Amino acid sequence: MAFFTQNPKFDWIFQSGLKGTCPACAKASMFNGWLKLRKTCPECGLDYQFANADDGPAFFALCITAFPLTFFVVWMEVVYSPPWWVHVLTSVPILGVGCLATLRPFKGWLVASQYVNNAIEAGTEGLWAKLNAREKGEG
Template sequence: MISPENDGEKFRWILKAGWKGLCPRCGKGHMFTSWLKVTKTCEVCGLDYRFAAPDDGPAFFSLCIVAFPLTFLLVWIEVAYNPPLWIHLVTSFPIMILGCLLPLRPIKGWLVASQYVNRAQEAGTGKLWAKLHERPPEEGASNFDD
């Protein structure tokens, strides 16, 4: 099992696992079953992905990191060159759509890997998690398989 020791190694591991869609525990299994659907368990080490809750994070980061700068670029092109509408239909819209969709998977992978590596969970959910999954609640237990 992979267990990064310091923050620099953790960060590099999160980026690698997220970018390649690898299991954040073993680095060999696949994190996704389709474009954005996280698998239930790792086929290599058996990591249970029920802890993964990236929610709207990938869409938010994609919009902030990609859509806003692209919007400013495309508005600048419109103001500076005033191209006909068909130019925007052929270039601007595909650039905007691809620019927002393509980063979704790596961002989601980074968020899931970050949740695993940093053992992120909502405060006070340990007992509820144990009850939902029929496990005896342990003091200080988390949602993560070790």
């Protein structure tokens, strides 16, 4: 636990992702909806074109959120053997709300981590430079 309390980079990523604020200035939201990123930060002008979270938030929501909640649902079935409609009224909403509620912080953490660590997919620097030049009309 000492690593987390003494690592300002981790703390910045964690706070920015949890709150959904811009990883550069932490003043404005990085989101333009529930999961859609803004094109740029309205405060500092950070271009979010670097952000590429892909399926990461869904993966973490399934592994970190849905997996433990599924154990709860199975425990409830084994201990109480409720009728199927009890699972429809309890288990489905618990899993659905649990996963949906964690998607935004997970995406925020991934975007903030990419920004703070200057992350880019290995071997694609040249391709990104060409793509960005083409979009700006330079090439």
